[in-house]
Amino acid sequence: MKTPHKQDAKQRKMFVGKAASPGYVIAKAKRIARQRFTVSPIKIPKENTAVQIESFHKGIFQVKKEISNLRDLTLQMAGKEEAGIFDSHLMMLQDPSLIDSVISLIRNELWNAGYAFHLCMQKLIENFENSDGIFKERAQDLKDIYNRVFFHLNSEEHNFALQDETAEGVVLTGFSVGPNMLMNFGKGKVLGLAVDSGSATSHVSILARSMQIPAVMGLSNLSESVETDELLILDGTNGIIIINPDKNDIDKYKKQIKVFQNQKLELFTMRDLEPITMDGKYIRLNANIERFEEASEIVSFGATGVGLYRSEFLYFGRDTLPTRKEQAEAYRNVINQLDPLPVTIRTLDAGGDKMLSSLNMETEANPFMGWRSIRFCLDRKDIFKEQLKALIEAGDKGNLKIMFPMISGITELEKAKEIYNDCCAELSAEGLCVPKIELGAMIEIPGAVMIIEEIAKRVDFLSIGTNDLIQFTLAVDRSNGKIASMYEPHHPGVLRSIKMIVDAAHNAGIPVSVCGEMAADPLSTLLLMGLGVDEFSMVSWSIMECKKIIRSVNYDEARAISAEALKFSDAGSINNFLRKKYSQKIKSLGISSFITTQDFSSSDRALVRVDGEIERVEG
Amino acid sequence: MISCKLIVENSLGIHVRPAGNIVNITGPAQSSVDLVYSGQRVNAKSILNLMMLVIVPGSEVEFVINGKDEQKVADELTELFKNKFYEDAS
Numbered sequence: 001m002k003t004p005h006k007q008d009a010k011q012r013k014m015f016v017g018k019a020a021s022p023g024y025v026i027a028k029a030k031r032i033a034r035q036r037f038t039v040s041p042i043k044i045p046k047e048n049t050a051v052q053i054e055s056f057h058k059g060i061f062q063v064k065k066e067i068s069n070l071r072d073l074t075l076q077m078a079g080k081e082e083a084g085i086f087d088s089h090l091m092m093l094q095d096p097s098l099i100d101s102v103i104s105l106i107r108n109e110l111w112n113a114g115y116a117f118h119l120c121m122q123k124l125i126e127n128f129e130n131s132d133g134i135f136k137e138r139a140q141d142l143k144d145i146y147n148r149v150f151f152h153l154n155s156e157e158h159n160f161a162l163q164d165e166t167a168e169g170v171v172l173t174g175f176s177v178g179p180n181m182l183m184n185f186g187k188g189k190v191l192g193l194a195v196d197s198g199s200a201t202s203h204v205s206i207l208a209r210s211m212q213i214p215a216v217m218g219l220s221n222l223s224e225s226v227e228t229d230e231l232l233i234l235d236g237t238n239g240i241i242i243i244n245p246d247k248n249d250i251d252k253y254k255k256q257i258k259v260f261q262n263q264k265l266e267l268f269t270m271r272d273l274e275p276i277t278m279d280g281k282y283i284r285l286n287a288n289i290e291r292f293e294e295a296s297e298i299v300s301f302g303a304t305g306v307g308l309y310r311s312e313f314l315y316f317g318r319d320t321l322p323t324r325k326e327q328a329e330a331y332r333n334v335i336n337q338l339d340p341l342p343v344t345i346r347t348l349d350a351g352g353d354k355m356l357s358s359l360n361m362e363t364e365a366n367p368f369m370g371w372r373s374i375r376f377c378l379d380r381k382d383i384f385k386e387q388l389k390a391l392i393e394a395g396d397k398g399n400l401k402i403m404f405p406m407i408s409g410i411t412e413l414e415k416a417k418e419i420y421n422d423c424c425a426e427l428s429a430e431g432l433c434v435p436k437i438e439l440g441a442m443i444e445i446p447g448a449v450m451i452i453e454e455i456a457k458r459v460d461f462l463s464i465g466t467n468d469l470i471q472f473t474l475a476v477d478r479s480n481g482k483i484a485s486m487y488e489p490h491h492p493g494v495l496r497s498i499k500m501i502v503d504a505a506h507n508a509g510i511p512v513s514v515c516g517e518m519a520a521d522p523l524s525t526l527l528l529m530g531l532g533v534d535e536f537s538m539v540s541w542s543i544m545e546c547k548k549i550i551r552s553v554n555y556d557e558a559r560a561i562s563a564e565a566l567k568f569s570d571a572g573s574i575n576n577f578l579r580k581k582y583s584q585k586i587k588s589l590g591i592s593s594f595i596t597t598q599d600f601s602s603s604d605r606a607l608v609r610v611d612g613e614i615e616r617v618e619g
Numbered sequence: 620m621i622s623c624k625l626i627v628e629n630s631l632g633i634h635v636r637p638a639g640n641i642v643n644i645t646g647p648a649q650s651s652v653d654l655v656y657s658g659q660r661v662n663a664k665s666i667l668n669l670m671m672l673v674i675v676p677g678s679e680v681e682f683v684i685n686g687k688d689e690q691k692v693a694d695e696l697t698e699l700f701k702n703k704f705y706e707d708a709s
Contacts, residue, residue, distance in 0.1 A: 088635045088666065091642055097665035124667060131673055138635060138670065 010230065010244040015222050017194075018484070019239035020205035023214030024257045025171055025192035026250060029243075031228045032174030039150075042112045050319045052106045056113040059152035061363040063093055066148060085141075093145055098124070114153040121146045171234050173223045177204055192216075192234040194241050196223050199484035209520075209539050216241055218484060270544040271302035273551065277529075281555035284535035285543045286344070288515060295334040298540045302547060305341035305399070307463070307537020308515040309334060311387065312350050321383060327390035335398035344401040344463070344513075344537075346442065347416075348387055349373045368471070373406035378415055388423040395437045403463055407441040408448050413458055442515075444468035449497045456508035463537075464501055466516025470494050488571040489518045495531070495566060495574070502532040513537055522549050522586050523578050529555070530562025548589055620685040623693045626677070629703040633674040635666075637704040642666045644695045650686025 044052055071086035092098070098120060105116035121142060128139040171192035193208050193215035208215040214236030226232060226243050233242040233253050237260075242249050275285045286307030287298035298306065314322050314330055322330075335343050351364075351372020364370040377384035391402055404416045417439060424434045438460035441448075446469070448455060456462060466489065471478050473494050476486045488494070498514075505512035513535035518524045520542035526549065528536070536546065561581050568574045627633060633641070645652040645663045654663040656678065661668035663682060674680060684692050699705075 084636065084639075088639045091639055091646075091666040095665045095667045097662050097668055124671075127671060131671075141635075 012246055012249075013225060013243040015194075015216075015219050015225075015241040015243070017216040017219035017222070017239050017241065018199050019236060020199070020217040021193070021208040021213060021215035022237040022260075023192075023212065024237065024253050024260055025214050025234040026245070026253055026257070027169055027171050027191045027232070027234075029173050029194070029226045029228060029230050029232050030170035031223055031226055032172060032177065039115060039118045040112075041115045043110050044106075044112050046110065049107050049110065052113040052116075053103055055153065056102060056106065056117065057363070059113070059117075059149050060093060060099070062152045063145070063148045064090060064363070067093065089141060089145060092141065093149070114150060117146075117149060117153060171232055173226055175223050192236065194219055194222055194226075194232070194234055196220055199478060199487065209541075212541055267544040267548060270547045270551075271300065273302070273547065275304065275547045275550050277550055277553055277555040277558070279554045279556055283529055283550050284513070285546055285550075286342075286513070286515075286535060286537040287540040287543060288537050289334070289540070292330045292333045294540070295337045298543075299338070299341075301540040301543045303341075303540055303543050305338060306334065306343040306345075307513055307535060308403075309343060309345040310349065311345055312348050315348065315350065321386075324386045324390045324393075327387060328393045331391055331394035331400070332397075335394055335400050339398035342399040342401060344403050344440070345391060346403045346405050347374070347391075348377055348383065349405040351376050368468075368477070374404050374412060374416060375406070378412065378419070381419060384419060385423055388420055389427060392423060392427055392434060392437065393432065395435045396433065400435075401438040401440060401461065403440045403442050403461075405442045405465070406444055406468070407455065408445045409451065410454055410458070413441055413455060417458070443501055444472065446473050446497065449500055452501050452504040453507070456504040456510060459510065461510050462501060462505045462512045464498060464512065464514045464516070464533075466494075466498075466514055466518040469497065469516070470518075473497060489521070489524055490527070490571045490574045490578070492566070492569055492571065492574065495527070498528065498533070499531050499566060506532060511535060520546070522546070523575075523582055525549060526553065526558055526582055527562050527565060527578060530558035530560075530565075532559075549586065552585065552589060620683065621689045621693045622681055622683050623697060624679055624681045625697060625700040626679050627674055628676070628700065629706045630676055631706070632676045632678070633669060633672070633680075635670065637706070638666050638669040640699055640704050641669060641696070644692060644699065648684075648686070648688055648692045650684050650689045650692055652685075652692060653683040655681040655683065 067086050067089050071083045071090070075083040101120050102113070102116045105111050105119060106113060109116070111119070125139050125142050125146065128142060169189055169191040171194055172190050173194040173196075175196045176198065177193060177195045190213055192213060193204065195204070195215070195217050196219050198204060198217040205215055205217055214234055216234060216236055216239050219241060222241060230243055231245065233240075233245045233249055235241070235253070235256075245253070275283050277283065284304045284307075285302075286305045287294075287301065287303035288308040288310070289295065289298060289306055290310045290313040295306070309331075311327075311331075314327060331345060334345075349372070351367060351370060371379070377387075388402075391400065394400065395402075402420070404413065407413050407416075420439065428434050440461035440463055441455055441459045442463045442465045443449060443452065443455070444465040444467075449469075452462075467478070470476070470487060470489055470491070474486060474488065474491055476483055478484060478487045502512050511534040512532075514528055514533050515537035517538075518528070519536040520538035522545065525536060525546050529550065538546065561578075565574050565577055568577060627637075629637065631637075641654075642664060648664075652663040653660050654669065654672070656672050656674055659672060660683075661672065663669065682693070682696055686692075
């Protein structure tokens with residue numbers, strides 16, 4: 001029963017962040033504390049050891065970055081002597097005997113990473129505290145390291161303690177919430193995500209959207225202002241959180257939820273209709289998938305195929321590499337289920353922020369520009385060839401296309417194709433009838449855009465990975481909250497790059513698709529379609545929405561609007577122009593998910609009144 | 620395999636920084652490097668192990684180095700100890 005008196009005492013507070021996954025939730029908060037964590041000895045199932053060891057390595061890597069930053073700062077502000085202390089911290093942090101003993105506790109005693117680390121550090125700290133003289137003070141250094149690492153482990157770890165005790169659905173809030181944490185809760189337990197850090201393109205946001213969990217990111221200090229079990233409203237469509245909402249809020253959002261659910265139902269009527277514009281242009285709307293289990297699901301969302309199958313997910317969370325047979329089975333599973341729809345499988349795109357525990361990849365200072373993706377595959381031909389052979393074997397039936405990620409130039413592309421041809425020859429010698437499979441290049445690097453004519457001549461299709469292309473073109477780390485607002489998909493530099501790619505593809509007589517998050521944003525879809533993009537690939541549930549939009553516009557008109565948009569010299573003007581042209585239309589269609597380009601700009605924020613109605617003023 | 624016995628000649632013994640200096644040599648080396656001190660044998664690539672031994676000034680320590688670059692490691696360690704970890708010079 002409610003206790004009205006207590007309810008009144010709680011203050012209504014409103015926060016505006018970044019809309020990261022559309023939808024509305026009214027539920028209790030579950031706060032994941034940043035500090036003052038408790039150490040809980042939790043035994044893990046044997047099959048989770050690899051995941052735990054990986055999260056331990058990640059924790060160490062994060063802290064290494066933190067301490068390195070501190071050292072550099074100290075070096076600037078103080079001097080070499082003072083900075084030296086952090087050198088020894090780094091050495092202690094990466095101490096082989098410490099790391100070995102933590103890993104052995106995880107592997108052999110089946111302790112979770114946090115507790116294994118706790119045990120090892122406690123022993124060390126005790127030893128140092130009990131020693132005489134010069135090392136006594138070193139215990140403090142160890143404590144500092146302990147706290148830092150533990151925080152990182154804890155943010156990954158907490159879910160193990162939480163998952164069982166959380167009976168009802170909650171909105172998870174915290175300083176940072178990782179994909180692992182989200183995945184570790186049972187299905188239906190997490191109704192929403194409200195996170196202090198991150199943005200709409202963080203991995204956890206992408207995941208939230210594919211799981212249809214509304215999410216708001218970049219809320220700066222929300223998690224400090226909300227307590228577990230406090231009621232809150234999460235508006236993932238507009239990026240708003242209201243803690244302790246009043247009756248008006250609740251009534252209003254209950255209505256919203258109804259409207260949203262109806263819209264969703266209505267969208268499902270789109271499923272069996274063709275993605276075709278009013279003047280008859282067919283635009284392929286494909287789905288991005290990560291696991292072969294998703295294949296059956298995407299048809300129910302009306303996808304015209306798979307535009308991006310992220311094959312690396314076959315390699316995640318395990319100690320050994322998947323065998324050729326295993327891979328071929330997974331690929332064949334998807335291809336056969338969707339036959340005759342096309343399935344584009346991207347070859348292993350590991351590295352960057354996607355580390356594989358089975359590959360023992362070293363942590364790098366600059367992982368996004370490091371030894372990853374096709375670069376890794378060209379060096380580790382053994383792994384690459386196994387995958388290509390599995391793909392060729394799986395491609396004997398159905399409609400498979402193979403896509404090489406992160407192509408930076410001709411040499412790389414030719415090398416990848418050569419290895420592919422070798423695989424074909426070897427399989428052919430083994431008696432296999434090698435099918436003809438289309439090969440494509442994923443364009444994510446500005447340098448590749450500059451020579452796109454050369455690349456287009458050598459492949460059967462092009463695919464633009466907008467997430468990385470934007471990140472590299474604008475030199476913006478999309479996971480860095482301080483500059484996330486600079487990650488602007490409609491920056492003219494980005495749009496002109498895309499236009500170059502489209503023109504080169506069409507000159508070469510091949511199709512071009514877009515498979516970044518941008519594809520699922522209604523305004524961007526229309527803009528990109530107008531630029532000549534032939535296909536889109538997106539999270540499956542955005543497909544029907546996109547279809548609805550595409551079916552309501554004229555292709556020729558969209559071409560004209562995009563040509564006009566390209567003339568502007570800044571993203572703000574382009575966005576205003578696009579809103580003017582399309583907002584009314586999108587609104588009249590009842591489409592509510594404005595993502596990425598629809599974040600509140602600072603001037604919009606002023607229009608959100610904390611006490612009254614929430615208003616959204618279009619530019 | 621090389622065994623090399625060295626005397627700790629600086630005034631503070633092997634505290635954090637000298638231990639760090641040692642690991643700077645042993646850590647990147649391909650060879651395995653152990654340190655033997657008053658009956659204990661530890662991995663000399665571990666700064667924590669080295670610190671835990673609380674090696675006092677004037678002690679003799681033994682490095683047991685085994686691997687491709689063992690001679691280079693032995694030379695560098697000898698140089699480091701000879702120069703008293705570059706501490707007392709100033």
